[in-house]
Amino acid sequence: MATNAEMTINWDVVESNIRYWSTMALEEALVIMEAKAKDRAPVRDVFRHDGWRKSPERVPRGIMRTRSGEIVGRRIRHHRDSTRDRFMRSVKTQSMNNREARIPMFDSKGKKTGTRRMRGNPTTWEPLLRRADGRLTTGRFRDIDINPVTGKLRSSEVNTFTEGGKRIGAGSGADYMNARGRGELKRTQDMLDQLPPSKREDALRRVSAMTVEDRQARYERLNVPAKLRKPATALYMNPGGRITLGGRLRGEIYRTGVTNEGDAYSGEVVSPTEYAKYQEYGTSHNRAHPYMRPALYDMRTRLPQIVKKTMRRRPA
């Protein structure tokens, strides 16, 4: 018995699917590019990190820049010891150069077995603490933010580090700052102390979001003493309304939606901060810290792969 196979292709459906999945692919690429740009964006260095280059064993307390290599190393160690890697939760990205560190390795009994050299981009800030038994550990670091009403560091009230329910250390954000960070915080707090409580939140919001000219005009209106008028540029009000120290450039990077004009699809990752171009290209005062173009170049090789992968999926 003869059989006839007949297939009809509805080209409108095919085209619509291709357009849909192209948009999806581009959106995925934009998400990755935004993350890469944020990962590379330079962030004001206000923390003490006196231990990252030396052996962490010598550091009683400080901030350790955690590198991706370390995170991977920890993951391996925790997997081997069948313990959960609590450091992997809520890792914040932080841009730094690719640097080398010696990471202490421990056996299952907690005895140091040696060190291991690792390279990678630092990805987060973590307080480095010495526990009662002498072992070093890292804790989660909350955002350092400022209570707009009291003008005090919020993290100074709550930063307690625990492991297995046991308190292993505590400290305020200021304890972990370098001289620059402490100076900028002090300047801000001094300014806030000059103001009545009802004006503090407004002043902080304005200070963190204003241009230099607006900021000077604001100081005039509020009668802020001249010695306190240096802009507290480390302050940044993030989209959630919290005022944090540093991270403004990184926090303001965003992506647009995908749009198309005919067959051309486009989307943007935007760094709207007014000093973004000075960081990207450098000035006569500061060297360049490119972060947008490296993210774009990284995506050049990745975008075709994302499109291919997306196109292989079945249409919704």
Add this chain to the structure above:
Amino acid sequence: MAYSSSSPIVRALVQRIRANAALRASLVGGIHEGFSPESIVNYPMAIYVPVALSYESTWTSRAIVALFDVTIYSRDQVQASNLDQSMLEQLDDAALTPDGQTSLICRRVNDLRMTDIDEEGQKIYGVGGSYEIWTSQNS
């Protein structure tokens, strides 16, 4: 054979700039990588910044796509522009010789211009461009 990193590309770029004796002699302040010009006393000077150094690997080869910003800083705008023109002639479509790699492309992809004022109130002009460099190497 192991692949080499982007270091030979940086070396080749600097060698290429220094190969032009007239350009080299004109850059009194020297040629520096990723530097703050303010800390240099002598102008004019050249600064190159590695912006992106991306790898593209296949089973048997690896390409490195590099982007460098090369900027001339000078107190004199005309001098900066003239030296930038020399830099363009020296680098655009140049055949670089990175160790262990084959140079595929060295091409200027955009211009960079900036004017800044130093702490003494004097103007500093930065004129330059971004150069894309592609190299290939086999395993």
